[in-house]
């Protein structure tokens with residue numbers, strides 16, 4: 103995130119910050135880190151101390167207890183940022199700040215701001231009160247409402263910049279290559295393979311999040327565990343989104359759609375092979391199963407439980 107951060111910090115130093123930024127990067131990890139860093143940069147009692155500062159303000163920002171740092175994320179079964187949430191946020195935007203300085207509003211997964219909610223938010227993006235900063239965090243900028251995007255400056259974090267493949271890409275590809283199971287036994291075996299892959303993703307993600315804290319004692323175990331959970335959910339969401347796209351493509355081909363309508367035209371040969379072996383009903387069933395698992399994982403149901411009746415259901 104260095105380049106994006108340096109740009110932001112430079113603008114902050116010169117008091118030239120825009121009032122709204124679209125922060126492109128993984129919302130639960132690098133996006134969240136950026137929002138916290140921005141809030142600390144603007145609110146800290148001793149900015150000269152920099153990153154390591156443990157003043158009461160920095161501490162409260164880290165623990166989510168600061169009255170002028172607001173965090174909004176998708177809620178409910180629809181997994182969207184809803185009108186009611188934006189209404190609360192607007193009230194907070196137009197109230198005076200608790201501590202007399204900046205007010206920072208982070209909206210995590212900005213691509214899930216529902217249409218009506220986005221319209222409400224526009225006013226705040228157009229004429230925000232002074233010393234108000236809105237950060238729209240997203241890893242899918244192309245899915246954020248255009249009216250919102252056009253009112254934000256864009257900051258691209260380095261994880262989004264480097265098109266580095268996910269570490270699980272090869273595993274996922276291997277599972278997709280298996281194609282539709284021929285019988286119940288094959289289906290059960292495949293389900294076991296999927297569970298094993300998701301477990302591995304969870305383990306590796308946990309190790310990655312924890313690595314920087316190895317041998318240190320100055321961290322909050324609960325906060326770290328919450329970060330592991332958030333990062334794991336983010337990887338799962340990316341996997342399910344990839345799966346959904348795969349089955350949408352299969353359906354397109356199955357109903358005689360043109361290759362030009364594929365989300366992954368580069369996979370056309372393999373998709374065509376599999377589409378020929380799959381019924382429309384089968385592809386739809388898979389697609390609904392994946393959506394069901396994704397929704398359950400989003401609601402914090404452990405993935406093993408979510409999986410039951412998921413791909414098999």
Ligand SMILES: [Zn+2]
Pocket residue numbers: 146147148149155156157158159160161
């Ligand atoms: Zn501080």
